[in-house]
Amino acid sequence: MANIAIPIIDLSPFFNENDENGKKKVKDIISQACSEYGFFQIVNHGVPLDLLSQAMDLSKTYFKFSDEEKLKCSPESGAPLPAGYNKQPEISPDKNEYLLMFPPDSGFNLLPNNPPEFKEVLEEMFSYFCKVGQLIESIVNDCLGLPENFLKEYNHDRSWDFMVAMHYFPAIETENNGITEHEDGNCITFVVQDEAGGLEVRKNGQWIPIIPEEGKIVVNMSDVIQVLTNNKFKSATHRVVRPKGRSRHSFVFFYNLQGDKWVEPLPQFTKEIGEPARYRGFLYKDYQALRMRNKTHPPSRPEDVIHITHYAISTS
Template identity: 75%
Template sequence: MANLDIPTVDFSPFFTGSDEDGKKNAVGIIKEACSNYGFFQIFNHGIPRDLINRALKFSGTFFALPDEEKLKYIPGLGAPIPAGYNKQPEHSADKNEYLLMFPPQSTFNVLPSNPPEFREVLEELFTYFARTGELIERILNDCLGLPPNFLKEFNNDRSWDFMVALRYFPATGTENNGLSEHEDGNCVTFVIQDEVGGLEVRKDGEWIPVIPAEGSVFVNIGDVIQVLTNNKFKSATHRVVRSTERSRHSFAFFYNLQGDKWVEPLPQFSEEIGEAPKYRGFLYKDYQALRMRNKTHPPSKPEDVIHITHYAIST
């Protein structure tokens, strides 16, 4: 059962085609969740439960392999971000290892052949996540009252989407961060996690645990949507707290934006309604480069970490 503090949405009306009241109810929940929380949880989303379970199982098998086997799948060259197997350096505040992939047809992918069927499952899961992203994008378009297909046409390059299989190591001593608190820099993120849990989201200064629920997918809004809507929709602050007993396995899918895209508040949420833009415009790839530098060259002071506030206009 999902945590009652997390807005929960039944997506089945979007697959039946005839339940207009169900669709309207779901859109209403999502609109309120994005305005006040920046996150929600979905059920009956069309991603087969068996596929989710197999993906988590194979991921656990892969990350349990010896390092010399996993290192066969280190990133190739040329990708916008390193696709393949990666492990956070020992000095990193985040204690995890991960396998990153772009769309199945991408030449950047370095995917494992061990365990057998893992690559096939990864590609299938990616395809389902991408379809879910397109559906969420249409729903957000309706929530915002934008012209039909506006967001789809604005964000029409799916080659920058990526998915990550993650393993968070058990906590040791006082260090329990699996992933430090942050907001995602993309459009929308989808997360599935195993029964270990650990994902938490912040609302009104309080951390809310996202309790693992069979068949659920957690959804959070990212910085791009926050900027486009001029803060009408929130980019969710979240983190992962590691278990002291077991590794945590999860998948995150990042519904992304093409790097050369110019991002700024849409006129529908600024000058057309008499509101000043809250952000100056920027190239998406420039913002991603700044975020990547946060990881490769961590600032000595937390306040120097780059967030979307880097582009905020002072009032």
């Protein structure tokens, strides 16, 4: 395991118009990582480090409040997902709790007024992560050799993005999984975790812990990218292992897709190169509904949980 590492990518060349050589090196590393397992970390990404630190401190303060105080941000009705404060009793009531927000101007958010500055910091974080998502999407577009701005034009509606502040309770002796192994159903996911760590990615059949370091943001490709590229770029398999005796805190930003978008392998990765499509097309909102049902009505058998393989076309 000592020889297996998750690449740490310096994005500073993309804030310097003249560093074409640096940009090429970044694209090469990202292309390799996404082709193998869909995971990497970024630094010099444009999100202020003091903002990340402040957001994490305020999140820890918020989740220490009483349930009565936290429930002042109980879920808003009408949102695509239950925005506001939530626990996850459908998984386990003693595992985690979270605060979910949509774009600040969406009208769906019910954000806390306590700590006093938390709401403003969350909104600022959201804005920065949206910009990082657009940058990574642009880089991925170039890595795939797609026409300029292809993914940007395909995924132009940012109103479906969302961000989650997570609190995982300490593990108990009988089990320690915070979230079991899975792939994300969106386009690209960004994670910032506190010093407790716990995030792991599967690479070459092994689980690799992602060691938290100040200023690093974890990036993983998700199911939409895997389908569009016909498996050229992989949706990252990952999990969260809760530490014993201590809480874990993180922020997760889901760079998402508009629900009515049609998702299927692009011709650049199928008929134009003589490869069969490995997935049948689907409406994104239909897939998300199936994934949500996994949580609200968990299947009795693990093999009945819906993954992107639900749309896979048999090659036999």
